[in-house]
Amino acid sequence: MWKPVQSYCVSSYSRGIVDTEKLRVRVWRSATGGLATYDVPRYESQTVLDVVTFIQRQLQPDLAYRFACRVGMCGSCAMNVNGKARWTCRTHVSKVAANNELEIAPLSNLPVIKDLVTDMSLFFDKWSQAKGKFSGNRTRHEDFARVSPESAQRKAVDAGIECIGCGVCYSSCDVVTWRPDYLGPAALNRAWTLVNDERDTQTLERLRAVAGDAGCHSCHTQGTCAERCPKHLSPTAGIAGLKRMTMKAAREGDL
Amino acid sequence: MQAMSLRTQARLWYWQRMSATVLALCVFVHLGVIIYAVHSGLSASAILGRTRGNLLFGAFYSVFVIACAIHVPVGLLRIAEEWLHWRGKSAHAVCLAFSAALALMGLRAVYGVVS
Amino acid sequence: MRKNDYRARTHPAWWAFLVHRLSGLALALFLPVHFWALGHAISGEASLDGFLRLTDQPLFRFGEWGLVVLLSLHMMGGIRLLLIEFLPWTGLRKNWLAFGLGASTCTGLALLLALVH
Numbered sequence: 001m002w003k004p005v006q007s008y009c010v011s012s013y014s015r016g017i018v019d020t021e022k023l024r025v026r027v028w029r030s031a032t033g034g035l036a037t038y039d040v041p042r043y044e045s046q047t048v049l050d051v052v053t054f055i056q057r058q059l060q061p062d063l064a065y066r067f068a069c070r071v072g073m074c075g076s077c078a079m080n081v082n083g084k085a086r087w088t089c090r091t092h093v094s095k096v097a098a099n100n101e102l103e104i105a106p107l108s109n110l111p112v113i114k115d116l117v118t119d120m121s122l123f124f125d126k127w128s129q130a131k132g133k134f135s136g137n138r139t140r141h142e143d144f145a146r147v148s149p150e151s152a153q154r155k156a157v158d159a160g161i162e163c164i165g166c167g168v169c170y171s172s173c174d175v176v177t178w179r180p181d182y183l184g185p186a187a188l189n190r191a192w193t194l195v196n197d198e199r200d201t202q203t204l205e206r207l208r209a210v211a212g213d214a215g216c217h218s219c220h221t222q223g224t225c226a227e228r229c230p231k232h233l234s235p236t237a238g239i240a241g242l243k244r245m246t247m248k249a250a251r252e253g254d255l
Numbered sequence: 256m257q258a259m260s261l262r263t264q265a266r267l268w269y270w271q272r273m274s275a276t277v278l279a280l281c282v283f284v285h286l287g288v289i290i291y292a293v294h295s296g297l298s299a300s301a302i303l304g305r306t307r308g309n310l311l312f313g314a315f316y317s318v319f320v321i322a323c324a325i326h327v328p329v330g331l332l333r334i335a336e337e338w339l340h341w342r343g344k345s346a347h348a349v350c351l352a353f354s355a356a357l358a359l360m361g362l363r364a365v366y367g368v369v370s
Numbered sequence: 371m372r373k374n375d376y377r378a379r380t381h382p383a384w385w386a387f388l389v390h391r392l393s394g395l396a397l398a399l400f401l402p403v404h405f406w407a408l409g410h411a412i413s414g415e416a417s418l419d420g421f422l423r424l425t426d427q428p429l430f431r432f433g434e435w436g437l438v439v440l441l442s443l444h445m446m447g448g449i450r451l452l453l454i455e456f457l458p459w460t461g462l463r464k465n466w467l468a469f470g471l472g473a474s475t476c477t478g479l480a481l482l483l484a485l486v487h
Binding site: 084107109111112171177221222227243244 | 371372375377379381383387451454455461
């Protein structure tokens with residue numbers, strides 16, 4: 001007996017709808033200070049960013065959200081999906097939607113501008129407070145610095161250098177929630193890559209910037225940053241290293 | 256933390272970790288002592304029979320008490336700051352007082368069972 | 371500003387943190403009581419004996435057993451942290467979590483045996 005095949009749908013989205021399954025998506029909305037529910041058709045290889053985009057284009061035009069590259073390079077699309085901070089463009093719905101349900105909320109620990117958009121200013125301010133800027137003393141007239149990629153110091157730098165400042169680790173860290181002045185994993189990780197950079201001239205200033213209760217000494221090795229980092233970095237490693245370096249500096253009277 | 260200098264904050268972390276190393280050793284021994292004591296009897300006469308005049312016991316547990324007095328208050332300060340949002344001079348003062356109390360009560364107890 | 375809930379915390383290193391903090395808190399509150407109890411010895415054997423008789427009940431024994439297990443967990447978790455902070459980085463040392471749990475179980479069982487024997 002002829003049976004109409006569900007996947008050939010007469011709509012502009014006629015590419016491989018998975019059965020008649022609909023996703024039940026709860027999205028954080030500033031207007032109500034709560035979660036609004038939307039039904040979104042489910043597709044193969046659908047990402048959470050696809051879902052948010054569908055909602056904004058088809059169902060809720062005033063939904064605010066951020067994205068840019070949509071291919072896992074820029075980190076703009078970071079949001080809380082089912083309570084965990086992720087890049088939505090790199091999160092397949094099939095991986096996170098148990099029982100066809102999704103909850104999408106803005107990143108934690110940051111002021112919400114609107115809906116899924118957070119104010120990242122403090123995140124970057126703390127980067128700056130941790131002296132996360134390279135400071136060298138060579139000019140273009142001198143020869144290149146020769147840094148062996150095999151040296152222990154350079155390996156330590158390389159393990160943390162790929163950070164693109166997406167804020168997932170900052171959002172995931174409970175110490176950031178509990179201590180408003182805590183610099184956070186990303187800023188401390190960046191400081192770590194710089195204190196290990198043999199070309200950098202600001203090591204002591206940097207150690208002073210990252211020591212103390214607002215800095216590395218408040219890390220309790222919860223490790224959520226390392227668990228959630230989409231680039232598989234371990235800020236916990238760098239912070240442990242900063243603890244050792246600041247200890248040495250304090251012992252030598254430099255702190 | 257404005258109430259405490261950077262150097263002091265770093266030092267608190269350091270001394271909590273150093274006392275932790277001492278305590279790791281002490282606790283290993285203590286766990287052995289506990290299990291032995293439970294086996295051999297926990298009446299006052301049994302306990303004091305083992306500890307009275309035992310200077311090695313006294314020395315070991317004095318070190319244990321001092322290490323606790325350093326280690327415990329730093330941890331409590333962290334909990335106060337992070338979970339009770341209790342910061343500043345009053346929190347420091349209470350933790351310092353707790354440290355003194357632990358040291359005094361602990362050394363008194365060691366004296367009590369050894370002498 | 372939104373905060374995280376339990377869903378961001380369902381991983382071993384976080385549980386290790388929670389166990390370490392809660393066990394530390396319990397031990398910190400227990401210590402003064404422990405010192406006060408033993409301090410009775412200053413007033414003589416009879417004084418200490420009188421106090422110990424009060425604690426010779428199943429509920430107390432269970433509490434003491436629990437505290438010893440917490441002590442063991444706190445120590446093993448603490449050693450893991452010392453390794454992470456002072457030795458070269460090899461990850462979050464989840465093998466130490468397993469080892470610590472195992473060692474604490476052994477301690478708990480050993481003490482249980484001693485108590486029941």
